Amino acid sequence: MAEFLQAAVNGLLQGGILALVGLGFSLVWGVTNIVNIAHGAFVVAGAYVGWELHDSLGLNPLLGMLVAAAVLFVVGYGLQRGLVNLVVNAPVWMTLLLTFGLQLLAVNVFVKVATSDYRSIPTGWAARSLALGDVRVPYGRLVALGVAVVCTAGLVVFVERTRTGRAIRAAGMDRSTARLMGIDVRHVYAVTFGLSAALAGAAGVLVGMVGTFSPPDAARYTLFSFVVSVLGGLGNMGGALAGGLLLGLVQAFVGQYLATTLVNAAAFAVLIAVLAVRPSGLLGRPFYETRVEAR
Amino acid sequence: MGRRGTTMLAGVLGLTAVACGGGGSAGAKSKDGGGKTLTLAAALSLTGTQAREGVLTREGYEICQQVVNGKGGLKVGDTTYTLAITYQDDTSTPDTAANLVDQFNDKGRKFLLGPYGSASTSAAAAVVERNGQVMVDSAGADDTIFTKGYRRTFAVLSPASVYLSSIVKALAELADPKPKTVAIVSADDGFSKTAAAAGRDEAGRQGMTVADLQYVPNGTTDVSAALTRIRGGKPDVVLGSVHLAEGIAIVKQSGELGLRPSAFGETVAPPTPDFVTTLGAAAEGVLGSSQWTTETEGSDAWFGTAKDYAAAFRARYGRDPEYHNAEASAACLALVEAIGKAGVLDADKVRDALAALDQASFFGPLRFDPTGKNATKPMAVVQIQSGKAVTVWPKSAGTAALRWPAR
Amino acid sequence: MTRAGAVVAAAAFAVLCLLPAGLAPGDVRTMTSVLLFATLASAWNIIGGFAGYASFGNVAFFGLGGYSVAVLMTKASWPFLPSVAVAAVLSAAFAALVGLPVLRLRGHYFAIATLGVAEGLREVVVNLPRLTGGGAGITIPTLGARATTHYPGTTGFYWYALAVLVAAVAVSAAVSGSRFGYGLRAIQLDEAAAASVGVRTTAAKLAAFALSAALTALAGGVFAFQQVTIYPERLFSVEITVLMVVMAVLGGAATVSGPVVGAFTLRLLDEYLRRHFLGTHLIVFGAIIVAAVVFLPQGVVRCSADAWRERRLGLLDTVRAYRL
Numbered sequence A: 001m002a003e004f005l006q007a008a009v010n011g012l013l014q015g016g017i018l019a020l021v022g023l024g025f026s027l028v029w030g031v032t033n034i035v036n037i038a039h040g041a042f043v044v045a046g047a048y049v050g051w052e053l054h055d056s057l058g059l060n061p062l063l064g065m066l067v068a069a070a071v072l073f074v075v076g077y078g079l080q081r082g083l084v085n086l087v088v089n090a091p092v093w094m095t096l097l098l099t100f101g102l103q104l105l106a107v108n109v110f111v112k113v114a115t116s117d118y119r120s121i122p123t124g125w126a127a128r129s130l131a132l133g134d135v136r137v138p139y140g141r142l143v144a145l146g147v148a149v150v151c152t153a154g155l156v157v158f159v160e161r162t163r164t165g166r167a168i169r170a171a172g173m174d175r176s177t178a179r180l181m182g183i184d185v186r187h188v189y190a191v192t193f194g195l196s197a198a199l200a201g202a203a204g205v206l207v208g209m210v211g212t213f214s215p216p217d218a219a220r221y222t223l224f225s226f227v228v229s230v231l232g233g234l235g236n237m238g239g240a241l242a243g244g245l246l247l248g249l250v251q252a253f254v255g256q257y258l259a260t261t262l263v264n265a266a267a268f269a270v271l272i273a274v275l276a277v278r279p280s281g282l283l284g285r286p287f288y289e290t291r292v293e294a295r
Numbered sequence B: 001m002g003r004r005g006t007t008m009l010a011g012v013l014g015l016t017a018v019a020c021g022g023g024g025s026a027g028a029k030s031k032d033g034g035g036k037t038l039t040l041a042a043a044l045s046l047t048g049t050q051a052r053e054g055v056l057t058r059e060g061y062e063i064c065q066q067v068v069n070g071k072g073g074l075k076v077g078d079t080t081y082t083l084a085i086t087y088q089d090d091t092s093t094p095d096t097a098a099n100l101v102d103q104f105n106d107k108g109r110k111f112l113l114g115p116y117g118s119a120s121t122s123a124a125a126a127v128v129e130r131n132g133q134v135m136v137d138s139a140g141a142d143d144t145i146f147t148k149g150y151r152r153t154f155a156v157l158s159p160a161s162v163y164l165s166s167i168v169k170a171l172a173e174l175a176d177p178k179p180k181t182v183a184i185v186s187a188d189d190g191f192s193k194t195a196a197a198a199g200r201d202e203a204g205r206q207g208m209t210v211a212d213l214q215y216v217p218n219g220t221t222d223v224s225a226a227l228t229r230i231r232g233g234k235p236d237v238v239l240g241s242v243h244l245a246e247g248i249a250i251v252k253q254s255g256e257l258g259l260r261p262s263a264f265g266e267t268v269a270p271p272t273p274d275f276v277t278t279l280g281a282a283a284e285g286v287l288g289s290s291q292w293t294t295e296t297e298g299s300d301a302w303f304g305t306a307k308d309y310a311a312a313f314r315a316r317y318g319r320d321p322e323y324h325n326a327e328a329s330a331a332c333l334a335l336v337e338a339i340g341k342a343g344v345l346d347a348d349k350v351r352d353a354l355a356a357l358d359q360a361s362f363f364g365p366l367r368f369d370p371t372g373k374n375a376t377k378p379m380a381v382v383q384i385q386s387g388k389a390v391t392v393w394p395k396s397a398g399t400a401a402l403r404w405p406a407r
Numbered sequence C: 001m002t003r004a005g006a007v008v009a010a011a012a013f014a015v016l017c018l019l020p021a022g023l024a025p026g027d028v029r030t031m032t033s034v035l036l037f038a039t040l041a042s043a044w045n046i047i048g049g050f051a052g053y054a055s056f057g058n059v060a061f062f063g064l065g066g067y068s069v070a071v072l073m074t075k076a077s078w079p080f081l082p083s084v085a086v087a088a089v090l091s092a093a094f095a096a097l098v099g100l101p102v103l104r105l106r107g108h109y110f111a112i113a114t115l116g117v118a119e120g121l122r123e124v125v126v127n128l129p130r131l132t133g134g135g136a137g138i139t140i141p142t143l144g145a146r147a148t149t150h151y152p153g154t155t156g157f158y159w160y161a162l163a164v165l166v167a168a169v170a171v172s173a174a175v176s177g178s179r180f181g182y183g184l185r186a187i188q189l190d191e192a193a194a195a196s197v198g199v200r201t202t203a204a205k206l207a208a209f210a211l212s213a214a215l216t217a218l219a220g221g222v223f224a225f226q227q228v229t230i231y232p233e234r235l236f237s238v239e240i241t242v243l244m245v246v247m248a249v250l251g252g253a254a255t256v257s258g259p260v261v262g263a264f265t266l267r268l269l270d271e272y273l274r275r276h277f278l279g280t281h282l283i284v285f286g287a288i289i290v291a292a293v294v295f296l297p298q299g300v301v302r303c304s305a306d307a308w309r310e311r312r313l314g315l316l317d318t319v320r321a322y323r324l
Helices: A002-032 A039-057 A061-082 A092-114 A139-161 A163-173 A177-178 A184-209 A215-232 A239-257 A258-279 B003-024 B049-070 B096-104 B118-131 B141-145 B162-175 B190-205 B224-231 B246-255 B271-283 B306-317 B323-341 B347-357 C003-022 C027-051 C061-074 C079-104 C107-126 C153-177 C179-189 C191-196 C201-226 C237-251 C257-278 C282-297 C300-310 C317-322
Strands: A130-134 A135-136 B036-044 B074-076 B079-089 B110-111 B134-137 B153-156 B181-187 B210-214 B237-241 B263-266 B285-292 B380-385 B389-393
Touching: A002 A163, A002 A184, A002 A215, A002 A239, A002 B224, A039 A092, A039 A130, A039 A184, A039 A215, A039 B263, A061 A184, A061 B389, A061 C257, A092 A215, A092 C107, A092 C237, A130 B246, A135 A139, A135 B246, A135 B323, A139 A239, A163 A184, A177 A184, A177 A239, A177 B210, A177 C257, A184 B141, A215 A239, A215 A258, A239 A258, A239 B162, A239 B224, A258 B210, A258 B224, A258 C079, A258 C107, A258 C179, B003 B323, B036 B096, B036 B190, B036 B323, B049 B079, B049 B110, B049 B306, B049 B323, B074 C179, B079 B096, B079 C257, B096 B118, B096 C027, B096 C201, B110 B323, B118 B153, B118 B190, B118 B389, B134 B347, B134 C153, B134 C201, B141 B153, B141 B323, B162 B190, B162 B237, B162 B263, B162 B380, B162 C003, B181 B190, B181 B224, B181 B246, B190 B210, B190 B237, B210 B224, B224 B246, B237 B246, B246 B263, B246 B271, B246 C061, B263 C201, B271 B380, B285 B389, B306 B323, B323 B347, B323 B389, B347 C079, C003 C027, C003 C153, C027 C153, C027 C201, C027 C257, C061 C107, C061 C201, C079 C107, C079 C201, C107 C237, C153 C179, C153 C201, C153 C257, C179 C191, C179 C201, C191 C201, C237 C257, C237 C282, C237 C300, C257 C282
Parallel strands: B036 B079, B036 B110, B110 B134, B134 B153, B181 B210, B181 B237, B237 B263, B263 B285
Antiparallel strands: A130 A135, B074 B079, B285 B380, B380 B389
């Protein structure tokens, strides 16, 4: 029983981080129909910002997270405005290739500038844990899950209640009509991309706080983002959170009761099963089901 | 498709000429200042997933080159050669490493230094064998490389099977009270599995109970499932047959999950400086196996003792050498010694000289068994004490006492 | 294929036949890898270019082909040629099987599902160590009594790779001009409309996927034997899928010559950069991919055709079409 509960806790906490990693990816995919392979590079970039701030200024990683998010927002906005915008209307594979090129570029620049050493943002409290009987709940991961929930809720409120948020939704549903309504779609797309990068950056700092990171990890985070987004349904913020938690739980239980080497295989098996049975995501209707593809 | 096809064809052929021909000119034998140059060749992971270790290996080769040339070069027969080493990037992929070995052969490079990692070394060794080149392996430890009947690849480092079993031996000899149960977490690549199996067998021989052996995906940063599974058995010692990422995760997540054995023992990870900087206080007391430490016994004419080697390395790079640096330098040393002993730049003669090599060095004894493994060299066991990896085994003059229980 | 096209193809073939005589063995080996990548790109083009189903998991068939050959030669002691033939059939069957659910998806969803299939297959190979050697890799015996087939050496593999490429180009050309090929193009433009004019879309898509898988597996089999020891990380590397897509698209998707031209250009460029920009070549390569996607999204073949026809280089035309 203790093992079952511990596996469930491990899964939920790991799932919180995965959810935050995938949240921005899902947002961009849902709104702009771009699958951003470079998303994992944003995560790693955020981790470096947090690490550098802690290393040189001694800044608490939770504050560093805010700085990382701000920096990554600017980077994301600029990249969308200056580069990704050029191929928004191109076929699927063009955007995949463009962002793959960006990822390759970014990862190798990281290796050149920061070397491929493993890094971690050391915090004394993050590795301590709360003991509930035989079940341990590590504080660092608990905070990470909390941040993921807060970010998701914040994003939902932002998208539903603010003017910019509504513009994002409108542009995601029907770009031409949004334009006719006087929405500056270019700006809105860039804001979306910036938000996505900011969330990735924040997730990166958390990853650095509870574990280790190095440049080649970027590809893995992109892959997890795929799975989280598909499980949750595109552009569905609550869905991304649920998708992350589900992925974490599946990995934890497979590791606990089948074999620890099968955790990644399980993730892909779930992905394929969900795609085959319910391509619109596991959790209810996709947010942009009514999307009108603009030309 | 007519005309544009023709232009295309011309363009592609032009590219072929540029890409393939370009390398040829760079391969011309460099002769500067009238002296003769002997060029060794190495395919290294300068980019890709193993870039970090690839660069460490390169530094080890470079310091060897500097030391040899600083002592006036290498005397082969009646001629003295300046040593040069040409590097190519294998992008951390075995097929590229194999391809590079062929390209080196085209340029007449018969004497090779090994790439980083067991996969690339294995791929390169197969080609070396066919081309009649000679390679000294600095970082391919998996024992299976030496079961394929290759006769032209020699490894200066101790094979994978020694990594984890050394830690078990050290614990059996030094720990008091002696640990009764061990649990092993192993990555699922060939090198780690070989090491884990040998560690399990050694633990059995030393009268310890192996409570559990769990495999985790190579390179993972989340090992919580494996740790939760072994936690119930309350093992005295948790052993990791792993690389740096999994090694850090084991110690970190054990703390999170309340798994508190008397000690952790891990291959590869603990002697790496990143291990201590990443884990901080949590690294205290962790045992690790190392190919080389500054306490390694033996000396040679080029580098002197292990401490002299460390001093020379510090003078050039401004930091302490890691064992990845030392094993690379030792590979270069073995090749240089063998070429000197052969007295002629002939691959077959140098191969025979390597097979017959038997000498002490800063890296420990350099002597190869018929399969090409360095059979006699022991591995050292280190323990993190006050943020530093100190040597605790095998016992000799310079080693520290084992802190026990370690945590 | 036009008559001029046939002439160019024959000339290219003749040059490729003469090439090993003029190159050093290491460069022959590089050219072997170029030929294999040209095969992979041509094979991807059948499902990704003609039918417009952007598979991001074609490396699954490369790995499946390679591992089938390795396992058959090692565990069943089969010679190489029957092994590689069986590998192609196995991969085609596997593609048809996973194609049934996966080819119902479109666009990004199809791309991700295929990616998932490739990653999942790699995990299966890692977790079957008795059969595949798992993460420790599997070694095809090439020395002594256990060797089933004489190891053909550097030039031998060049001929194998050339044969496989010729097969891939021949199949592409046949598909391109056939009723089947026009059916695939119709599916790419509008699947519902294609079905309404009598294209049996499901059968056509499955056939294209299986054909693509079989050709990919041939290349994987040759690669595995050449490497002797193969590892799951390399044989199922996402990077290989991405390279085949980049090559096919930048050469010109849905053309016969495009993927071949793209593979030659990019693979040789990559080799050149690797030799001359030690340690930074992937940065340069990444930048080149980004620039090529922006400026040459129609592919080299179509872009140069347009430039020839209109007597001007329209690098920015496509940017105008695709930007927001």
